[in-house]
Amino acid sequence: MARQKNYKKTLTACYLGFVTQAISANFAPLLFLTFRSTYGITLEKIAMIPMVFYLAQLLIDLAATRFADRIGYRTCVVVSQVLSAVGLVSMAFLPELVPVPFAGLLISVVLYAVGSGLIEVLVSPIVEACPFEHKDGMMSLLHSSYCWGAVGVVLGSTLFFALFGIEHWKVLTVLWALLSLYNTWNFLRCPIERLMEEGKGMSSGELLRLPLFWLIIVLMICTGASEATMAQWASAFTESALGVSKAVGDLAGPGLFAMFMGISRMLYGKFSERLHLTRVMLLCGVLCAGCYLLAALSASPVLGLAGCALCGLAVGIMWPGSISISSQKCPRGGTAMFAFLALAGDLGATVSPALVGSFAELAGGDLKAGLLVAAAFPVVLVIGLLILKGKAGGTALPTEATRPGKTSAS
Structure with missing residues (x-):
């Protein structure tokens, strides 16, 4: 047996x-x-x-x-x-x-x-x-x-x-x-x-010819940017806003951010069968933009820190959610699809923190000005999700059949 x-x-x-x-x-x-x-x-x-x-x-x-x-x-x-x-x-x-x-x-x-x-x-x-x-x-x-x-x-x-x-x-x-x-x-x-069985998965060329896949790539870029920007600048922001030591800044900034991001992912993992993925993603995108605005515009250091921490709660679903949406929309995507998604996420994670630093430097070292610019990424994510949601009622691609054991993301 x-x-x-x-x-x-x-x-x-x-x-x-x-x-x-x-x-x-x-x-x-x-x-x-x-x-x-x-x-x-x-x-x-x-x-x-x-x-x-x-x-x-x-x-x-x-x-x-x-x-x-x-x-x-x-x-x-x-x-x-x-x-x-x-x-x-x-x-x-x-x-x-x-x-x-x-x-x-x-x-x-x-x-x-x-x-x-x-x-x-x-x-x-x-x-x-x-x-x-x-x-x-x-x-x-x-x-x-x-x-x-x-x-x-x-x-x-x-x-x-x-x-x-x-x-x-x-x-x-x-x-x-x-x-x-x-x-x-x-x-x-x-x-x-x-x-995927050998020969059944889509090639890189086939994936890149799908307009839907490019939309998902945009989602991943915005996801990587939204997550990495706050993760990389949270310590510096906390130190400058609260006037604390680096050790305290690391724990209060990136530490709280990562903790809330983990809580967000665990909660969705536990209750996912009762939740609607795209709606949750939309809510998280709006919350993320709000957190960046709170951190950038608030005159209160405590509220600024709250913006950093709650941003972790908002971005938590974005990366795994974007991957799940891609798997559901392009079930024949195969390994190439996951590699392109990782590439797009890393691209956003590489470009956005540097962009924030550049704008902060132009503003005379004001990190809040850089974080204000970063709020554009979750906004673009929300727009992309709305477009994707609208496409759900249109003509489906031949590769978009839903697999057993998976719920619709749209």
């Missing part, structure tokens, strides 16, 4: 996959000043680290549209965990082994950024291929693990540094890397199904 596959193991591995991505994205920024004092690296060079991280993710997102299906999900996702671990360990030791410490840091960042990009591309289709019901709710719960990972990195690192001192940061770096190595074993053992 055939042994029944345990897809809960797959889900656990995917949850931890997003936790390892959260470590890659959020740990190094906590050490920027340590890098400056330890290796004598200027802040101008240190500012290149997040740029290199997101650029490497963008490139691997694009490349994955061509190689992920050919190599196979399991091989690619195992490599993602190994590269994440190797990159973190390299960050602890490589700068002292090469003539230019900054070059060692960048090599390490590229390694774990490639791992992070592969996680982002592969984990969602791996869960989508599992025979779970209420996929949109499951996707929301899956993406909540990134939020809790981000909260865990900030809290865990802050506690470690308080107990043992920042000078022992290399030990903590290796400890975080061990989680990726452990999850490598999980992905080697858990059942992984193909999202």
Whole structure:
């Protein structure tokens, strides 16, 4: 008798996959000043680290549209965990082994950024291929693990540094890397199904010829921009608005933002069968725009902080919701679709924070002016969702059949 596959193991591995991505994205920024004092690296060079991280993710997102299906999900996702671990360990030791410490840091960042990009591309289709019901709710719960990972990195690192001192940061770096190595074993053992039978999925060219898919790409760009802008500027905004230390700023700004984002995704995952995805997305888009306006226009520092925190609640559904809508509208999209969605989200996450910084600089260093500009992204998201909702009553594309176990997003 055939042994029944345990897809809960797959889900656990995917949850931890997003936790390892959260470590890659959020740990190094906590050490920027340590890098400056330890290796004598200027802040101008240190500012290149997040740029290199997101650029490497963008490139691997694009490349994955061509190689992920050919190599196979399991091989690619195992490599993602190994590269994440190797990159973190390299960050602890490589700068002292090469003539230019900054070059060692960048090599390490590229390694774990490639791992992070592969996680982002592969984990969602791996869960989508599992025979779970209420996929949109499951996707929301899956993406909540990134939020809790981000909260865990900030809290865990802050506690470690308080107990043992920042000078022992290399030990903590290796400890975080061990989680990726452990999850490598999980992905080697858990059942992984193909999202589409060979030859059944749409090619990149077919996807890019669909006007509907370009509309979803716009949604993902706005989603990435809405999420990353507040996530990256929340600490600086909190420090400047409340006049607190960096440690308090990290906890009150990005910490609260990530916590509320995780709560949002967990709540939707729990009640998804009772909720209407597109309507929830519309509500979240309006709330997100309101939060940016509150943070940018409020004269009260406390209300500004509330805008930052509640923005996490608003953006929580956007990324997994956009992926679920895309899966429902283009069920034959395959791995290429998930890779393009990750690429679009990362593009928004790369461009928007830089845009906010530029406008803030033009306004004489007023960060509120930059955040005011960022409010345009959730507004465009709402417009896109309304257009998508209107198309639901029109002529359906041949690829838009709804799969069993999924609810309509429109």
